[in-house]
Amino acid sequence: MSESNPSIQKEAPPSSGSSEASDILDLKDDEGWEDAEPDEEETQFISLLDDEVFTDIMSMLNHCKDKHNFDFLQVRQRLGLDFYGSIKLVNYIRTQVHSGHKVTSDVSKEAFEDEKFLKPLLEDDALLFSLDELPDVEQSQDNGKGAERDSGELVSRVSELEEELRMMQTQFDNYRATVKETLDERWNNQDTTEQSSNAKKEETRDDDSHYFSSYSYNDIHETMLKDAIRTDAYRDFIYNNKSLFAGKVVLDVGCGTGILSMFCAKAGASRVIAVDNSAIIDKARENVFANGFSDTITCLRGKIEEVNLPVDKVDIIVSEWMGYCLLYEAMLDSVIWARDRYLRPDGLMVPSHMNMWVAPIADPDYVSDHIAFWRDVYGFDMKAMQAGIHDDAQVLHMPASTVCAEPFPFLQLSLHSTTVKDLVFKRKWEGKLKQDIDALDGFIIWFDSFFMPSREDIVPQDAKAEEWAKTGKRGNAFTTGPNGTATHWKQGVMLIENTKTKPESRKEGEQLSGELEYSVPEDNSRALTVGMTWKFDSEEKENSQKWNMK
Amino acid sequence: MADETMKGMDHSEVHYFNSYNHHGIHEEMLKDEVRTRSYMNAIVQNKHLFKDKIVLDVGCGTAILSMFAVKAGAKHVIGVDMSTIIEKAKEIVEVNGMSDKITLLQGKMEEVELPFPKVDIIISEWMGYFLLYESMLDTVLYARDKYLAPNGLIFPDKATIFMAGIEDGEYKDEKIGFWDNVYGFDYSPLKHTALTEPLVDTVEIKAVVTDPTAVLTLDLYTCTTADLAFSSPFVLDCRRSDFVHALIAWFDIDFTACHKPIRFSTGPHTKYTHWKQTVFYLREVLTVEQGEQIRGVLENKPNEKNKRDLDVKISYQLQTDDPTRQAQGSCEYKMC
Secondary structure, eight states: OGGGOHHHHOOOOTTOTHHHHHHHHHHHHOGGGGGGSOOOOOOOEEOSSSSOEESSHHHHHHHHHHHHOOOHHHHHHHHTOOHHHHHHHHHHHHHHHHTTOOOOTTOOGGGGOSGGGGSOSSTTOHHHHTGGGSOOOOGGGGHHHHTTSOHHHHHHHHHHHHHHHHHHHHHHHHHHHHHHHHHHHHHHHHHHHHHHHTTTTOOOOOSSHHHHHTTSSHHHHHHHHHOHHHHHHHHHHHHHTHHHHTTOEEEEETOTTSHHHHHHHHTTOSEEEEEESSTTHHHHHHHHHHTTOTTTEEEEESOTTTSOOSSSOEEEEEEOOOBTTBTTTOOHHHHHHHHHHHEEEEEEEESOEEEEEEEEEOOHHHHHHHTGGGGOBTTBOOGGGGGGGGTBOEEEOOOGGGBOBOOEEEEEEETTTOOGGGGSEEEEEEEEBSSOBSOOOEEEEEEEEEEOSSTTOOOOTTOOHHHHTTTTOSSEEEEOSTTSOOOTTOEEEEEOOOSSSOOOOBOTTOEEEEEEEEEOOTTOTTOEEEEEEEEETTOSSOEEEEEEEO | OHHHHHTTSOHHHHHHHHHTTSHHHHHHHHHOHHHHHHHHHHHHTTHHHHTTOEEEEETOTTSHHHHHHHHTTOSEEEEEESSTHHHHHHHHHHHTTOTTTEEEEESOTTTOOOSSSOEEEEEEOOOBTTBTTTOOHHHHHHHHHHHEEEEEEEESOEEEEEEEEEOOHHHHHHHTGGGGOBTTBOOHHHHHHHHHSOEEEOOOGGGBOBOOEEEEEEETTTOOGGGGSEEEEEEEEBOSSEEEEEEEEEEEEEETTSSSOEEEEOSTTSOOOTTOEEEEEEEEEEEEOTTOEEEEEEEEEEOSSOTTSEEEEEEEEEEOSOTTTOEEEEEEEEEO
16 A cells, blocks of 8 residues: 555655766866855945945045045035934935935935935945944034024024934933843853852752743744734724824833834834843844834843833833733733833723633544544554643634633733732633533633723623624724634633543533632743633532643 | 753753653654654564564654564664653553563663663664754764664664755745735844744645755765765756745655665655755745756754754855846855
8 A cells, every 4th residue: 555655655856866976976077166156255335326336435435526526424524414314314315316316415414304214225235334434423513603603593403403412312322221231141141150050059940041032033923923813903002092102101011023112103102112031122123223213112131120221100011911821921920010110100001901711612523633542553552642631731723613601701800900919810610501512621711802092991801802893892802712813822722631531421501610720830930720620510529620831 | 850861951952852742742743654654664564674683762752663663573672762751651661561572761872871782773763854953863873883783774774855946936925025014114134034044844846846856865874973064066957947936955764674675755745744844945036947957055064052953054056048047145044
């Protein structure tokens, strides 16, 4: 049978066997090949005003001066351009020249005020990388001429300079924060190396470094950004409520790539502080710069509890902190900490409410594919592998058809008032079977997220996000439940250990109830333990089981 | 116990071993029929080779290969694995009544003490994505040099990496172009990172534009860890006029010691395996005509900081007489 022997199915690739050797030999014989590798690249400066290319920046600028009567250094001096101003000027000139317009020495600063000129027109424009090699702008140039100006002009010049100074100060603050952060990081690293050298003496537990390093790769951010249910909900709330954000100071806790910060900046926030303890912050900073928000958004690396924010209070905290089963990874603790420390008394939390749901499930297909499977693996009994399946919560998107009773809303967290104490809890729940089932296979847990525009808005504890928009309510909402489009959170699935005793079949209409408990295991503060008890009315004894998420 | 052995390893290494404690990966590997059936056939159909032999299973996991070897008549099998899965393996071996035939040891190959000074056969499923990523080949080679008796056998004993060029405009746009505009923002800083991360994914055979070519063949009897850092020239013959957005790599595995040699492939032309294929996107798009060649060099070496990561470099040049389509370049990738 071909299936039992994949080697027969396989068509040998044409170049396998003896021909592969000759391929390699051919290549070695090809003397010209060596040259195919590009030589070390020389930096190339493309002229600002035509197509000529130079190998150093000064000959390029001299060429512009001699041939086109455009003295870049003089123009920069006259306009008193800082680093970003110079970048804008370069990109403005390139844009003009590219579209066939001329640029003369009397160009005014207003012409390239737009932030869009921060974006390079040329890919890898060597000029932009070498701007800091140019001689410094002398600040005192206006002194002599000042007397000739009328006072109005002077006043506007003063306010212009003040504004420039303010901008420079902001940039300098950002820079200083970055430097401090880098130094802190280095010192911390030193601390840890010292620690590890005498690690035997004092073992400090580290629940965090894996947590933060797992967010330093692209993949996870791509998954989150492409989760349109999630990202759209934040975008829609922020863009539909621009008046809430206009002129406000916003804190983004766990900013990742900076997307929420940029939404807020675009919606008119006067200042956004974006904090993340993962290496992704470097990409966030680049993204912020590439999109011209460097003056509005400050990116800081560190734990929110440890970084020094450049402000004392903020008007709004925006954060995408939700984990599997809502509370896995325990990021909400940090958001609550940030709220208590930084949010003004009348400030707004975005999102504002979470409704948590539990529902019993019956899914014979899943059970046979993933649990019964171990009974016979290539003729061997591997039931030993079943054990762990029931110890850990799984993260899966379950079809709505597996939900065998009405979902029960077991808890609401109102982000304006929730405390860390509220995150470990025991809640009663109940349900009634809506169909006959062969066995109760487990439970699923999910959350609905609500974004309300005011602190005073109330969300009923049994409000369903999927019905929220349809009923014309204020704010935004999304669900991560089985009735909605799958999100990257999917649902938390707790499978019941049914392998030891044969489970009973149940009839439509049977009632069941129990308690649901969230706790944090002692050995890992970022993990989560979910405990359930349940009992059908017809049963005498209560069942109970615990699942870990780690 | 496991935590004890992992002290002193750096974080990524701990994560590597821990990730194998989840059952998902073992379920995926066992359910990979091409993989598991090939091993089963190679072992169980060659009772004449296994009868009364001492066998070493390097990285034994759930001990499925060890149990195949017992079924094939082995006198004794030693299974070694770093991961805590070994505890499950012991239970499995016990319920299948093979405890007296299989000795399972948890630990690094370099550190465990085997009950036999030499073994007649080494069996191992050591292959990672792109053959070498997170692979255990270095451990297998260590075991070979230390324990394999003269004229001993290795299952499998040959591995070959192949490459080909593919048309993949739509998906490249989705994966790489995505970063050009994320909700109206320019995310190009992440685009650069995306281009340096090879993608492990299934490629449809109809996307393949060039003939495949072998770039590396490893003979497990003779190769050394030094061979795992290599630089191999390749030539890809364009089979049709099309665009080439990426080069892909996959591998074939041979059990040549079998009475009837057994081979399986992880290429796009055959049945799905959990290794899928590895996709290396090129920064530019090559426009190729039938009959033209893409020539290049594939370089691979373990990362200096984290030896489980791979640094891959591909340089390429399209051989064409048409000056408007001439293209050459070199891209660096990191598998981590």
